[in-house]
Amino acid sequence: MKSALIILDMQNELIHPQGKVGRNGFAETAAELNLVQKTAGVAQAFRDKNLPVIFVNVGFEKGYVDAISKQSRLAHLKETGALVIGEFGTEFPEELAPQEGDLVVTKRAVNPFHNTNLLNWLTANKVERIVLAGVYTHMVVDSTARHGDDSGLFVTVLEDCCASPDMELHRIECEKILPLFGTVTRSEDFLKTL
Amino acid sequence: MKSALIILDMQNELIHPQGKVGRNGFAETAAELNLVQKTAGVAQAFRDKNLPVIFVNVGFEKGYVDAISKQSRLAHLKETGALVIGEFGTEFPEELAPQEGDLVVTKRAVNPFHNTNLLNWLTANKVERIVLAGVYTHMVVDSTARHGDDSGLFVTVLEDCCASPDMELHRIECEKILPLFGTVTRSEDFLKTL
Amino acid sequence: MKSALIILDMQNELIHPQGKVGRNGFAETAAELNLVQKTAGVAQAFRDKNLPVIFVNVGFEKGYVDAISKQSRLAHLKETGALVIGEFGTEFPEELAPQEGDLVVTKRAVNPFHNTNLLNWLTANKVERIVLAGVYTHMVVDSTARHGDDSGLFVTVLEDCCASPDMELHRIECEKILPLFGTVTRSEDFLKTL
Amino acid sequence: MKSALIILDMQNELIHPQGKVGRNGFAETAAELNLVQKTAGVAQAFRDKNLPVIFVNVGFEKGYVDAISKQSRLAHLKETGALVIGEFGTEFPEELAPQEGDLVVTKRAVNPFHNTNLLNWLTANKVERIVLAGVYTHMVVDSTARHGDDSGLFVTVLEDCCASPDMELHRIECEKILPLFGTVTRSEDFLKTL
Numbered sequence: 001m002k003s004a005l006i007i008l009d010m011q012n013e014l015i016h017p018q019g020k021v022g023r024n025g026f027a028e029t030a031a032e033l034n035l036v037q038k039t040a041g042v043a044q045a046f047r048d049k050n051l052p053v054i055f056v057n058v059g060f061e062k063g064y065v066d067a068i069s070k071q072s073r074l075a076h077l078k079e080t081g082a083l084v085i086g087e088f089g090t091e092f093p094e095e096l097a098p099q100e101g102d103l104v105v106t107k108r109a110v111n112p113f114h115n116t117n118l119l120n121w122l123t124a125n126k127v128e129r130i131v132l133a134g135v136y137t138h139m140v141v142d143s144t145a146r147h148g149d150d151s152g153l154f155v156t157v158l159e160d161c162c163a164s165p166d167m168e169l170h171r172i173e174c175e176k177i178l179p180l181f182g183t184v185t186r187s188e189d190f191l192k193t194l
Numbered sequence: 195m196k197s198a199l200i201i202l203d204m205q206n207e208l209i210h211p212q213g214k215v216g217r218n219g220f221a222e223t224a225a226e227l228n229l230v231q232k233t234a235g236v237a238q239a240f241r242d243k244n245l246p247v248i249f250v251n252v253g254f255e256k257g258y259v260d261a262i263s264k265q266s267r268l269a270h271l272k273e274t275g276a277l278v279i280g281e282f283g284t285e286f287p288e289e290l291a292p293q294e295g296d297l298v299v300t301k302r303a304v305n306p307f308h309n310t311n312l313l314n315w316l317t318a319n320k321v322e323r324i325v326l327a328g329v330y331t332h333m334v335v336d337s338t339a340r341h342g343d344d345s346g347l348f349v350t351v352l353e354d355c356c357a358s359p360d361m362e363l364h365r366i367e368c369e370k371i372l373p374l375f376g377t378v379t380r381s382e383d384f385l386k387t388l
Numbered sequence: 389m390k391s392a393l394i395i396l397d398m399q400n401e402l403i404h405p406q407g408k409v410g411r412n413g414f415a416e417t418a419a420e421l422n423l424v425q426k427t428a429g430v431a432q433a434f435r436d437k438n439l440p441v442i443f444v445n446v447g448f449e450k451g452y453v454d455a456i457s458k459q460s461r462l463a464h465l466k467e468t469g470a471l472v473i474g475e476f477g478t479e480f481p482e483e484l485a486p487q488e489g490d491l492v493v494t495k496r497a498v499n500p501f502h503n504t505n506l507l508n509w510l511t512a513n514k515v516e517r518i519v520l521a522g523v524y525t526h527m528v529v530d531s532t533a534r535h536g537d538d539s540g541l542f543v544t545v546l547e548d549c550c551a552s553p554d555m556e557l558h559r560i561e562c563e564k565i566l567p568l569f570g571t572v573t574r575s576e577d578f579l580k581t582l
Numbered sequence: 583m584k585s586a587l588i589i590l591d592m593q594n595e596l597i598h599p600q601g602k603v604g605r606n607g608f609a610e611t612a613a614e615l616n617l618v619q620k621t622a623g624v625a626q627a628f629r630d631k632n633l634p635v636i637f638v639n640v641g642f643e644k645g646y647v648d649a650i651s652k653q654s655r656l657a658h659l660k661e662t663g664a665l666v667i668g669e670f671g672t673e674f675p676e677e678l679a680p681q682e683g684d685l686v687v688t689k690r691a692v693n694p695f696h697n698t699n700l701l702n703w704l705t706a707n708k709v710e711r712i713v714l715a716g717v718y719t720h721m722v723v724d725s726t727a728r729h730g731d732d733s734g735l736f737v738t739v740l741e742d743c744c745a746s747p748d749m750e751l752h753r754i755e756c757e758k759i760l761p762l763f764g765t766v767t768r769s770e771d772f773l774k775t776l
Contacts, residue, residue, distance in 0.1 A: 061686075063683075066685060068703065103648060138370075152512040180332075309505040346706040459731055538693050
């Protein structure tokens with residue numbers, strides 16, 4: 001069964017110390033957990049086996065004319081000018097930068113399948129299992145697992161490559177919610193089976 | 195702003211004592227919480243104001259040829275012959291039966307927007323806010339709130355009209371996860387504002 | 389490459405002499421062209437090779453509360469009470485009835501992929517080529533070819549298993565429009581390659 | 583009823599004399615018909631009334647890793663390196679350039695609703711009627727009209743702001759096919775009603 005790695009929202013705005021969201025504490029959490037290096041290692045393992053590596057980020061046009069959600073979440077982004085396409089915040093950290101042949105999917109929603117060509121691309125490339133790494137566990141990772149399962153994909157979540165600002169919430173997701181939509185495992189265990 | 199009530203998976207299979215899923219304990223939880231009666235009351239309030247009431251259920255053709263998910267969840271349903279369209283398990287409890295003019299949407303997924311005409315229908319009827327009641331909180335209610343928010347709808351969750359078999363999980367959803375995608379409130383408070 | 393046959397809107401309302409639409413002339417066209425028998429033969433060839441046969445029909449709840457289109461087309465249907473789910477008009481002619489294992493997809497739109505689980509089902513069943521038979525060529529067949537191509541499917545149209553009330557329009561579709569989205573061929577030629 | 587103008591694929595690659603597709607004859611057709619100037623005039627009329635103007639283009643990443651269609655159409659694009667995002671071919675002619683506040687939607691498919699946030703955006707902005715100008719009539723304009731109708735939008739096609747390389751095909755679309763999914767009119771007549 002062909003797997004693809006999907007790296008979710010691991011962009012500067014969220015995980016870099018100067019990111020407009022990450023600077024409030026989450027960049028530190030991500031650094032302590034070694035999220036970027038771990039995920040970069042998994043990405044290389046996929047590329048070494050000629051398996052697809054997909055980068056998802058979230059971004060909006062300057063002015064946010066393309067934003068849809070009514071939640072206050074979005075209002076906070078606008079205040080700080082966060083997540084503007086083409087700026088630092090929507091780019092990926094150097095150690096994890098997309099390489100030639102990787103797919104980059106830019107979304108305006110939490111769910112990376114929402115209004116993007118991600119599902120068609122996976123099908124066209126005969127991918128049957130999506131392997132998830134990213135932040136936050138209770139936001140984009142959860143939404144991706146749900147939509148992947150509803151669409152008939154096998155889902156694997158690499159729990160040590162995911163995090164939430166509230167790590168207790170991350171734990172509950174990994175123990176009680178994500179297992180309903182796929183398999184939750186650690187990256188080193190998963191890589192043995194790839 | 196026009197609201198529509200969406201009643202999620204409150205079908206016999208899950209909440210009736212003879213339902214093939216509910217008989218394992220959840221029907222009792224639902225009865226203790228008075229879920230059906232409370233939701234029926236909310237539905238009547240919507241109809242009295244000429245606002246849409248939408249019933250969602252989950253169901254499959256006999257033989258499950260139309261099932262898509264790869265999760266073991268589905269295997270369990272097949273074993274007991276649960277959730278077959280046209281049978282008792284996909285019907286609604288008498289006290290909560292759809293009335294003329296209500297919309298019924300049958301889904302094959304967790305998310306009621308997935309591969310159904312629910313979103314087009316809401317738009318065509320100029321609905322801007324969806325109000326959610328249903329089971330389970332961490333499954334269909336959560337998936338609906340996420341998809342509604344990504345699609346630009348306002349979302350309200352009536353927490354006393356929702357439940358999960360593990361009510362601790364229901365509580366975490368209502369306190370920490372669902373507020374990220376909408377407003378969580380009690381039905382009596384919401385009805386005052388309708 | 390795995391193929392699936394999709395039989396489009398070949399339901400009594402359109403092709404039976406007593407159908408509320410077909411009785412105005414198109415049932416006669418369909419009979420002259422031997423559409424039902426030809427398509428039934430193709431369906432049997434697919435089943436003999438264990439390839440999927442999918443029946444699509446269009447239908448609405450009594451009262452048409454689930455109808456979305458704003459076109460006058462729909463108003464005409466309402467006037468005659470046509471295309472109501474569960475009635476004669478949404479059923480298939482006896483010679484072409486779905487058999488055990490076939491999938492039936494009921495849609496509310498022209499395009500059978502619109503708000504249905506058709507695409508997810510094709511993917512879950514590893515179908516890469518859709519083979520189209522149905523009516524009308526310039527309506528559902530054209531919409532299906534377009535959506536299939538945009539979704540990354542190979543598309544084959546069996547021109548002698550399709551028709552429009554205006555057969556000149558059918559001819560233009562087959563010569564100038566459908567070839568942009570797939571391959572147009574005759575059923576006897578296609579079956580040699582199956 | 584709120585209208586939005588959607589300008590479809592009127593990008594350099596197709597309508598500029600140096601465009602990799604348009605240079606084969608279609609740029610000349612477009613010039614003779616005065617397509618760009620006419621459409622620019624309509625766009626200004628919409629902006630003057632504070633109504634949305636939406637630009638759609640088609641484009642791919644260098645390497646076309648994000649392309650999905652299996653049709654030879656795409657192979658021809660690859661040969662000439664056409665339609666690459668960020669290059670001249672995906673930009674709009676100067677006289678028709680997007681202005682601040684306009685929405686730009688980039689698609690990988692024929693249909694601009696396919697895997698984009700166009701429908702959610704229209705809903706979020708309470709648009710009920712889409713008004714279409716673009717090229718080619720039998721490709722993107724037809725696909726847009728079909729999808730708009732299936733989604734419950736009112737559709738108006740400005741026939742003098744649309745064209746196909748084969749203008750006979752354009753005529754058949756405007757007379758026999760597009761009227762099934764919306765209203766076909768001339769821009770000067772439409773503007774009187776705006």
